[in-house]
Amino acid sequence: MATSDPTVKTAPAVDETGPDSSRILQTRGLRKAFGGLTATDDVDFALEAGELRCLIGPNGAGKSTFLDLLTGRLEPTAGKIYYDGADITGLPSHERVDRGISMKFQVPSVYEGLTVAGNLRIPLQRVVEPDAFDARTREILERFDLLAERETVAGELSHGQQQRLEIGMAMAMEPNLLLLDEPVAGLSVEETADIADLLREIADDDGVAVIVIEHDIDFVETIADRVTVLDGGSIFREGSIEEIRTDPEVKRIYLGEDR
């Protein structure tokens, strides 16, 4: 992961200090370069357990790359990722999943050919014993309001139902950290409100830390504890939704209200 590129900012001091144990997730000097393009640049990010954080920023700000680094779909060029006190930087995706990081993709990617119950079984059989499938399936279906669709083939669900099913599948893994890429894209106002309630509940009642990438600032306002603004691959601002909304610099680069 180290590179001979002299411009790389290495931070040996970081490695010595190690992770802060009160945080569920922490990144130190995280950097990802594709050839000459730096998509994520020296990001120090920290998240408390049970916190719901929104990531916003203009297109190309490096939001998706950052998420991919957390899930292990991409390897960082430099820097460290700590999860639950342990360094997970080099771990492959499936081992991170086993440790409790779960991800929902931008486009709903349920198994369209399987029933709703069949979809849930894929993550469930990774974490619970076969005799518990039924009970757990019912529990999740009730919670995500899909009980009536139990035997429906997922490809025939509405867009909103698919989004809920996919969040349900991610939650079936019993994660401690849930990563969501634009969970309300393409949803109606009512469906968006449902998802907002669900996410708040997941953070507050289940104590799961959640990171949400989102464009819809109204949605961000209804759910976020704190907001991180990315720009050009780096953290540009971080704060409460009020601080972010009124920050003139954020308006200039992203919200664009100043004209």
Added chain:
Amino acid sequence: MLELTDLHASYGKTPILRGVDVDVDAGEIVGIMGKNGVGKTTLVKAVMGLLEVDDGRIRFDGTDVTDEPADVRARRGMGYIPQGRDVFPELTVAENLRIGETINEGDDRLQYEAVYDYFPILEERRDQEAGTMSGGQQQMLAIGRALVGNPELLLLDEPSEGVQPSIVQDVTRNLRRVNEELGTTILFVEQNLHVVQHLAERCYAIDKGTIVDELEGDRLDSREAVTEYLAV
């Protein structure tokens, strides 16, 4: 010139458009604004013929084109600029532009001069592969490509998306010039306040798949009136 009557369309089984009525006169610049996910892209695709409508009619230049495929509509004079630009990445700039020649078959005046005049970078980079250009340059190429065949109507799907503010301003200015100098009618969908206020002469607001308001003059110039319908 373009008449949409009671248009219904769905994405899979989810209805997206639930009865849209829009009229555009020749030479106008009309905007359709709305937040994420209210049906803007679906509407443009339906007009272009890239998506089958469930119900309603589309009339273009006095002809009912509802059942015609996209390529026939393009040859009738619709120039389309897709969201996210969608230039042909492995074709050169010049080849991309050449594809646009098919638009508006009835009119054989090609607008290369105008295109190169508005976007000189396209002439400089004629032989570069389009996929290697920046987002803003690709946006210019997408507009240039649609313009080369001298379309009667330009259809734009969120021209500001993924483009930095300075280029958005440049694109907005050039679209106004296109309208003035070539007489091209323009219909666009947007959620960017700047583009809505600086480009549109008249603007529909869309929400939950229907037109909920129509703004002109002072109301279009008023920030408060417009932001009510935008995501910001």
Added chain:
Amino acid sequence: MGNSSAFWLGLAVAVAVLAALPVLFGLYAAEVGSVFLAYALLGMSLAFIWGYCGILSFGQVAFFGVAGYAFGIVAINAATLTGLTLAVLAALGVSTAFAAALGYFMFYGGVRDVYVTILTLVVALVLYTFMGQTAGGEWAIGDARLGGFNGMSGVPDLAIGVGSTGVEIGPLGHYYVTLGALVATYLGLRALVNSRFGYAMVATREDEDRTAMFGYDTTFVKLVVFTIGGAIAGLGGVLFTTQNNYVDPSVFGITAAALPVVWASVGGRTSLLGTVGAALAIQFVDYRLALSGSEWALVLIGSLLVFVVLVMPEGVAPRLHEYVLEYREDADPSPVPRDSSAATEEVSD
């Protein structure tokens, strides 16, 4: 369907009818029937890997034929009870190892989709070319002459045993052994696809990347499935070769390679039984046409394939299944909720 008592009853009746065939039509029918049943095993191996894990192999005959040759080589050299038993094991071992090696190269090499399909076909075609040029006397392993396009003849019958205790399996016995192998393989695969691993397979078929994000090692899943498919095809090949006492390069040829694809496509690749039914029906018609001196069998088979893929891409059995379900729903307006701890629809048969 798939779990209902009606299904099991139907299956039992079908097996009983197949078991009664030699009694009704005599020994000759048993000999011909054995070949069809061996083909059905080959078809099932393809339906399993294609229908349940999305791996379309055009070269299942490679494992079928390799097992046949491997059995022949060992059996001709050691035509004792022990030798023949070892020959069966060797044949299954060779075809399984061959599938595992090919699968390892492909899946761990990142070869996907259509490239897998073409590669497997090319492997079969190269084996065809290779075996075709083994006519010379130097192409003999011990007493077993490969024989080029004339093939390897004098392959002994099936026999199982050690030393002097065991059974030599005659034509009638061979029929029942093959039928038993088919039924056992079906039940085994059924149990497999309804297990945890079965869900992992189906999930890999549906969306490999997504499944990896749930912590599954999808490359390994594909390798295992492909290897099992090769083993089943190999089993079919052994039973085929021991029935005919003969194997030649045409088992690797383009026409032979097409047949499993025809059976699975026509019968329905997501239905193991549909594929078996299609294999038996199509090969029976083919046989009758050949008997009557007609040359039109291949034309018919090819046209059937084109027709079915265009008109009902999922195959005949799944389509019939839908009709049955609709009929039942019409008959009974309050459908009984299915027991989901047992197989769900898409995984069971």
Added chain:
Amino acid sequence: MLELLNFGFEFVEIFAFIVLATVGLAVIFGMMGIINLAHGEFILVGAYATTFTFDAGLPLPLAMLAGVVLTAVYGLVLERLIIRHLYGRLLDSMVVTWGISLVMIQLTRIVFGNTAPGIGIPYGQLPVVDGPIYYLVLAVVAVGVLGGLYALFTWTDFGIRARATMQDETTARSMGVDTDRMYMTTFAVGSGLAGLAGALYAPVMTVTPEYGTGFLIETFVAVVVGGASVLVGTVLASGLLGTVNAAVTNVAGTFMGQVAMLIAAIVAIRLMPEGITGMLADWRESRGESQ
């Protein structure tokens, strides 16, 4: 020196064979995402048309032209009847075209029997190397075909529109390109090229109903190794496989040459799962990014 000449001649022979056998399939695969398993039987159509028109008294070049044209027309008809239902269904397209292949082989056997009239290899033997002059003609034609395709896809309206359709059908359609017609024409061009291979090799290989099968291994291996980019992929794959094949053939005979080629192909695929062109694209991308 003579050995080098022999190797060179062997290479030219095999390279020409792979190129001519592959381009038709590569055009249809690369441009349309259809893998035509009946490709060998399209070649067969070209060979039969050439053989029988030659036998009827047509001069050889004209008979070959007839082979090309008839195969193109045949492809056009098949495209309208069957293939057009299979766009975007790659695996189904392979299965269906395999069915077509079975039907064609057997129909040929029923209608024409197991043999066809022979055509002698024209132009006589080369002086130094042991081989017919005709093989050099084939090589010239192969290079000509590659050049012609390059010109067609780079300079003509048709070529540019076909490439645009290949990259993004929806956008091409919305720019006024009649993509249906692009597909139809491309399929006819690919079929015509298959017919050309059949016609050119009719004097060299014995024409039987299984004639097309003789082309399959080289063809599919080259397409897999080449990847989706028609021209670059075909040329590079043919060059690579031709070199390996010729070198081994020279030492150990035709069959071992084929085996060596297959091994080279498997190694190549192990190293570049997306084919040569996939690797080139990655390489270009990484270069582009580092600039």
